[in-house]
Structures are given as C-alpha cells and as structure tokens.
Amino acid sequence: MIFREAKLSDLVRLRELEQADVEAERPFNSSIREHDAIYYQLEDLITSQNSKLVVVEVKGDIIATGYGQIRDSKRSLTHEDHCYLGFMYVAEGYRGNGINKQVVDELIAWSKSKGVNDFYLDVYSENASALLAYKKAGFIPTLLEMKLNL
Numbered sequence: 001m002i003f004r005e006a007k008l009s010d011l012v013r014l015r016e017l018e019q020a021d022v023e024a025e026r027p028f029n030s031s032i033r034e035h036d037a038i039y040y041q042l043e044d045l046i047t048s049q050n051s052k053l054v055v056v057e058v059k060g061d062i063i064a065t066g067y068g069q070i071r072d073s074k075r076s077l078t079h080e081d082h083c084y085l086g087f088m089y090v091a092e093g094y095r096g097n098g099i100n101k102q103v104v105d106e107l108i109a110w111s112k113s114k115g116v117n118d119f120y121l122d123v124y125s126e127n128a129s130a131l132l133a134y135k136k137a138g139f140i141p142t143l144l145e146m147k148l149n150l
C-alpha cells in the first residue's frame with residue numbers, strides 16, 4: 001500500500017472516487033443533485049501550496065483519498081487559520097483497517113509542520129462509520145447545521 005500526494009494525472013480516477021463519495025453520502029441528504037454533483041475543486045487541491053491531497057494506492061489503483069486545506073478562521077476565534085479536512089474516502093472492501101486514520105495522521109502532520117494546529121471537518125450526523133473514525137482520530141462534535149426545505 002502506497003501513501004502519496006495526488007498528481008494531476010490522477011484526476012480521472014479521483015473524479016470517479018468523488019462520485020463514489022457523493023453516492024455514499026446521498027442517503028444522508030435528499031438535496032444532493034441527481035447528476036453533476038461536484039464536491040471538490042480537485043485541480044486546486046492538487047496544485048495549491050495551501051492544500052495537500054493524499055491518495056492511497058494498491059497495485060496501481062487509488063483506493064482511498066483525503067485532503068487538508070489551510071483556511072482562514074472566523075475572526076472571533078483564537079486561531080487565525082485552521083486545517084479543513086475533506087474527501088475522506090476509502091473504497092468499500094478496504095474499510096475498517098485504519099487506512100483513513102493513517103491519511104488523517106499524515107494530513108495532521110503536514111498541517112502542524114505549517115504551524116496550523118486546529119482541525120475541522122463536516123460529517124453527516126447519521127454517517128455512523130465516519131463519526132466513529134473521526135472520533136477515534138480525536139475529533140469531537142461541535143456545530144450542528146440545521147436546514148428547512150419549504
């Protein structure tokens with residue numbers, strides 16, 4: 001298993017996994033578009049100095065992903081910037097083996113090397129396996145998004 005930074009030549013596979021990620025979350029949000037649901041600016045995540053997109057490769061195929069992106073924080077907070085984690089995806093047959101934990105650990109180390117020690121991510125409250133994985137990585141729930149569809 002190889003952990004490495006994503007390259008622009010990975011884009012086709014990354015877009016497939018992005019759609020798999022969308023499908024994994026569809027049960028938790030009835031407002032997700034049926035077609036063309038785009039989550040990520042993948043080119044930006046690969047090329048920007050402020051982000052790192054990690055992929056996990058098995059026999060030449062990418063089976064897991066995750067990015068960290070340094071973002072400005074709200075002015076009311078004690079930290080000026082934070083690292084936002086996203087595109088946490090592990091292909092079905094590989095889940096529950098600590099792969100996501102290793103990706104998160106790598107992104108945390110990268111962020112800390114830039115002096116950024118606060119981390120945030122969004123997760124659906126009904127996504128039990130994702131919540132478990134993030135809690136095991138040390139995350140605690142904070143903000144709860146509420147919505148109303150009329």
Ligand SMILES: CC(C)(COP(=O)(O)OP(=O)(O)OC[C@H]1O[C@@H](n2cnc3c(N)ncnc32)[C@H](O)[C@@H]1OP(=O)(O)O)[C@@H](O)C(=O)NCCC(=O)NCCS
Nearest residue numbers: 024088089090095096097098099100101129130132133136
């Ligand atoms: C969420 C997701 C990325 C987790 O990846 P993963 O590689 O399976 O997670 P890990 O194995 O690193 O999980 C870390 C810990 O959580 C536990 N865990 C993860 N999923 C679990 C499950 N379904 N049941 C029980 N424990 C689980 C792991 O056992 C591990 O605990 P351990 O360190 O004591 O062994 C993966 O389930 C996934 O791709 N889901 C679909 C996409 C998705 O919903 N992404 C999240 C968007 S916010």
